[in-house]
Amino acid sequence: MPNVSILRKWFILLAFLISQQTAYAGGVQVIPSSVVFTEGGAKVAPGSQIVLQFRANEYHFGSKKYAYLTFAVIPEGSERNQDSWEIYGALSAAPDIGEGFEASAKPYTIDFRAPYKPGKYTVAIARIPTFIGHPLKTAGGYKRAFVPHSADRALLSPAIRDSSRATLAHFEVSASPIPLDITPRVYLKLNGTLPSQANTSGGMQAKPLRFSWEVGPEFKLNRKHLLYRYRIFPNDSDWGAWTTRQQSSYSFLVKGIHQFSVQARFDDGNQTLLSVPATYQFNLDNDHISAPELKGEGKEGPAIAFDQVYAKSRALVIGVWNFDDKKFSIFDREKIARDVTAMDQALKRNGFEVSTLLSDRVTKEDIDVALSKLIDSADRDDRLFIYFSTHGFSDPLVASEGYLATSDCYSSNPTLRCLRLNDLQNHAFRALDGKMVRQVLFAVDSCFSGLGIVRKSGAVPDLTQLAVPQGAFMVTAGMSDQAAQIDDQLKMSTFTHYLASGLQGEADLLGKNGVITLTELFLFVQYNVAQRTNATQIPMLGRMRGDGEMLFKPLVEKTR
Numbered sequence: 427m428p429n430v431s432i433l434r435k436w437f438i439l440l441a442f443l444i445s446q447q448t449a450y451a452g453g454v455q456v457i458p459s460s461v462v463f464t465e466g467g468a469k470v471a472p473g474s475q476i477v478l479q480f481r482a483n484e485y486h487f488g489s490k491k492y493a494y495l496t497f498a499v500i501p502e503g504s505e506r507n508q509d510s511w512e513i514y515g516a517l518s519a520a521p522d523i524g525e526g527f528e529a530s531a532k533p534y535t536i537d538f539r540a541p542y543k544p545g546k547y548t549v550a551i552a553r554i555p556t557f558i559g560h561p562l563k564t565a566g567g568y569k570r571a572f573v574p575h576s577a578d579r580a581l582l583s584p585a586i587r588d589s590s591r592a593t594l595a596h597f598e599v600s601a602s603p604i605p606l607d608i609t610p611r612v613y614l615k616l617n618g619t620l621p622s623q624a625n626t627s628g629g630m631q632a633k634p635l636r637f638s639w640e641v642g643p644e645f646k647l648n649r650k651h652l653l654y655r656y657r658i659f660p661n662d663s664d665w666g667a668w669t670t671r672q673q674s675s676y677s678f679l680v681k682g683i684h685q686f687s688v689q690a691r692f693d694d695g696n697q698t699l700l701s702v703p704a705t706y707q708f709n710l711d712n713d714h715i716s717a718p719e720l721k722g723e724g725k726e727g728p729a730i731a732f733d734q735v736y737a738k739s740r741a742l743v744i745g746v747w748n749f750d751d752k753k754f755s756i757f758d759r760e761k762i763a764r765d766v767t768a769m770d771q772a773l774k775r776n777g778f779e780v781s782t783l784l785s786d787r788v789t790k791e792d793i794d795v796a797l798s799k800l801i802d803s804a805d806r807d808d809r810l811f812i813y814f815s816t817h818g819f820s821d822p823l824v825a826s827e828g829y830l831a832t833s834d835c836y837s838s839n840p841t842l843r844c845l846r847l848n849d850l851q852n853h854a855f856r857a858l859d860g861k862m863v864r865q866v867l868f869a870v871d872s873c874f875s876g877l878g879i880v881r882k883s884g885a886v887p888d889l890t891q892l893a894v895p896q897g898a899f900m901v902t903a904g905m906s907d908q909a910a911q912i913d914d915q916l917k918m919s920t921f922t923h924y925l926a927s928g929l930q931g932e933a934d935l936l937g938k939n940g941v942i943t944l945t946e947l948f949l950f951v952q953y954n955v956a957q958r959t960n961a962t963q964i965p966m967l968g969r970m971r972g973d974g975e976m977l978f979k980p981l982v983e984k985t986r
Contacts, residue, residue: 452555454495454518455483456592460533465702469598472542475611477702478549478595479533484518491557493519496585497536497571497594502546508587514538514571515562515582518555536571536594537705544601549594552586564622567685567707573622610641610652610690612704621706628712630961634675635714639688639704647692647699656688665689678952678964679714680905683707715956715964718935718949735977736864737807741778742800743769746788746816751836754817757912764918765815765871772929773811776978787833790843797853806862809976811869812850815919818872818902830872847900851970854898858971865976866898867944871921897974901925901948903955904963921965924954931980944975 457480466476499512516534541547562578574582615638616624626635641652653668658676661684668691685708690701745766747757766784773780783796797812804810817831821840828847829835835844854866903921916923925947927933933942933950944967952965 452493452557453485454551454553454555454592456551456594457481457483461595463595463597464535466540466597468596469600470540472540472544472599474540475702476536476538476540476597478536480594481533484555490521491559492517492521492561493555493557494562494582495534495555496552496582498550498586498591499538499541500548500550501541501543502548508583511586512538512541513574513579513583513586515556515574515578516571517561517568520561520568532569534569534571538571538573540597540599542599544599546596546598548596550586550591551594553590553592554585556582556585561709561711563627563709563711567683570685570705570707572707575622608645608647609699610645610692610701612639612654612688612690612701613642614639614686614688614704614706616686616706621708626708626710626714628679628681628710628714630957631714631716634677634716634718635679636673636675637686637688637706638673639690640672641690641701645692648694651692651694653691653693654688655691656686659685659687675718676714677716677718677949678956679710681710681713683709713961713964715953715961717953717957735807736809737805739773739776739778739809739811740800740804741773741780741811741813742796743773743780743782743784743813744788744793744796744815745782745784746814746831746833747784748786748833749817749831750834751831751838753837754831754835757815761912761918762815765922768918768922768926769813769869772926773813775980776929777981778811789834790832790845793832793845801853801857801861804857804861804863808861808863810857810863810866811976812867813869813871815871815922818870830870850900851898854970858896858898864896865972865974866970867976868898868900869925870900870902871919872903895972895974897972897976898970899944899975900968900970901951902966902968905966920955920958920963921951924951924958929978929980933978940979942978942980944977947978 460479460481462479464477464479466474466478470476495516495518497514497516499514501510504510514536516536518534536549558581562574562581564572564575564578614621616626617633617636618638624635625631637656639654639656641649653670654672655665655668656674657665658674658679661679685705687703687705689703692699743766745762747759747762749756763784766782770780770782781796781800783792800810800812814830819829819831819837819840821827821829822837827840829837829840830845830847830850831837832843832845836842837844840846850868854868857863857866903919912919928942928947928950931942933947934940935946935950948965948967952967956964
């Protein structure tokens with residue numbers, strides 16, 4: 427029989443603690459057999475990398491609060507001098523993570539540098555999580571330790587100082603030389619400083635988030651044989667190709683948790699050495715949006731015989747302003763006409779044969795016929811550009827299914843006479859596979875999500891690598907929770923204004939070679955629309971298939 431008196435005291439204490447601003451209501455029991463050094467060990471050199479992993483049995487009370495575990499690196503003999511402790515935290519539960527069983531079963535990872543002072547140290551963990559009603563600003567990813575800044579440290583420290591704690595591991599920093607580990611070690615910076623000290627609040631920013639990295643000075647082999655690969659989760663599902671590149675910039679990232687990882691490889695033909703990835707997990711409170719970093723400014727991009735890239739250029743420009751369904755607001759016909767005219771002129775300046783579809787009623791059948799006619803007229807190595815100005819909406823029953831509104835479309839029964847985004851994808855595949863066109867690009871002045879979003883960073887592109895492959899992409903005016911805006915000063919759509927301006931030549935940002943890539947066009951439109959709308963509308967780029975990016979080259983110099 428359990429001791430009733432002890433249980434009663436425990437529940438009284440639990441209720442009291444939950445009432446505090448930082449509440450403790452849970453428990454952590456480390457599984458001793460799971461504790462392992464994946465880098466470093468019981469004896470390490472000063473300042474060397476230590477990676478410690480473990481699993482635990484955990485309990486969290488039912489709450490919408492965020493649970494964090496607190497860790498400390500404690501010098502021997504300093505158990506009472508808590509100011510000398512190194513404090514770390516790790517997210518262990520959150521109301522919006524929704525981790526499945528497989529993810530929740532993965533180990534915790536503590537990644538830190540050994541102190542420079544020789545001596546013995548203990549890595550300890552608080553037995554009780556800290557529960558907070560909001561995510562910490564310096565928090566890392568799920569089950570990944572992070573270094574809290576001063577405010578977050580003040581919230582996490584009491585858990586390990588005032589409650590019972592358990593020992594994870596012991597290690598010793600040696601005063602004598604340690605046998606050399608020749609494996610390369612990657613050191614990561616964010617915007618030129620330690621990642622934990624960089625601003626990751628999000629919002630409109632002057633500069634992109636720029637990750638840079640290098641192998642540390644302890645690596646003594648020939649550095650010309652070093653290559654790197656990197657990724658940022660959840661944007662990238664897999665590692666990128668091995669490259670000599672040592673930085674990557676991100677002008678747009680959606681709010682939420684992200685993890686950047688970079689790995690080094692040394693291969694001189696005699697031996698291959700692979701580093702442990704350096705990682706940084708961080709939380710963006712808001713979407714991060716900034717002007718693209720123009721690495722190619724003042725440089726000539728790779729030359730290309732543009733006239734030989736495409737056989738013909740064909741475009742279809744569609745404007746829908748009048749709707750039978752009263753749930754859709756009727757657009758100002760003159761403003762939609764300005765959108766259509768602006769796109770017609772910009773595309774013609776880029777050598778497109780343009781067909782327009784703008785009338786009092788534009789039905790689904792009208793659009794299907796026009797799209798079929800466009801594709802039927804296409805030939806091998808053509809490029810196809812299709813523009814829509816209309817309402818966009820999601821299926822009321824299947825939120826991930828997007829639609830474009832036609833004049834005869836009813837949102838209550840979208841499968842009947844509304845245009846599915848999947849229908850556009852099928853048209854693109856028919857053009858790529860059936861007609862062997864080079865590239866297809868849809869530009870949709872509506873807002874959607876779930877399009878296989880891709881992120882682009884600014885760098886002088888290799889046009890020969892972009893122009894040759896097939897590819898189909900879609901640029902949309904914004905995300906699903908945003909509204910495509912009509913600018914009262916411009917008297918037309920904000921998105922279309924910058925899309926047309928970019929095609930007229932203003933998007934030639936990177937190579938300064940007169941050729942505009944889809945990357946350049948997208949970065950130009952995304953930043954300018956976000957800036958003008960104060961980030962209430964952020965255009966997105968979705969990949970339908972392939973890597974080939976459409977190129978543009980305005981035919982005549984734009985008059986000013």
